[in-house]
Amino acid sequence: DAKTTQPNSMESNEEEPVHLPCNHSTISGTDYIHWYRQLPSQGPEYVIHGLTSNVNNRMASLAIAEDRKSSTLILHRATLRDAAVYYCILRRNAGNMLTFGGGTRLMVKP
C-alpha cells in the first residue's frame, strides 16, 4: 500500500498562510491525492483532491510535485476555525479504498 508521511504538528498565526506538506514517495500512477481535515469531536471533512495538476477551491489550494512524490496543502489565510487535524490520503483507483495516515495537527494562534 502506498503510504503518506506528514509532520505530527504545525503552528501558524492567524491570517497568515499555512503550507502543510505530505510525502508519498511510493505513489502509483493511478493514486489520487486527497486532503481531509477533522475538527475536534467531528467526523472528517473533505478539503481538496488532485491527480497531477495543482488544484484550487474555496477552502484551499493543492500543489503537487512534478514527480508526484510529495504535495502541499495551502491555506491562504489561516483562521482559528482552521485548527484541526489534516490528513493526506492516497486513493487507489482500483478498490476505491482510502488509507488514512497519522495526519498533521494544525494549531492556529491568534
Added chain:
Amino acid sequence: NAGVTQTPKFRILKIGQSMTLQCTQDMNHNYMYWYRQDPGMGLKLIYYSVGAGITDKGEVPNGYNVSRSTTEDFPLRLELAAPSQTSVYFCASIRRREDQETQYFGPGTRLLVL
C-alpha cells in the same frame, strides 16, 4: 438532504454483548465505508461496499460484520464486544461523478466496551 446519519451517538457495552451500529445516507451514493478511530490516532477502514449486495474487508475487519441490502443503509455488527473495540466509529459515503469525488462522513458513534 440529511447527508450521512449514524445511530446511536454513544453506547456502553459489556464484554460479550452484541450491537449494530446504524448508518444511513440519503444521497444515493453507491460507495459506503466504516472506519474506526482510536484515541489520538487516524482512521482505519473496517469494511466497505461499492453497491447494494457487495461488501469487502478493509484493514481491520476482525470482530465485525456488515451487510448492504439497500443503497441507503450500511449497518455494522459487533457480535462479541471486546475492550479492544472501544473506539469512535465513522460511516462515510462517496459521490463519484467522472473525475470528481467527495467523501461525506457521519458524526460518529462513540463506543465504550467495559
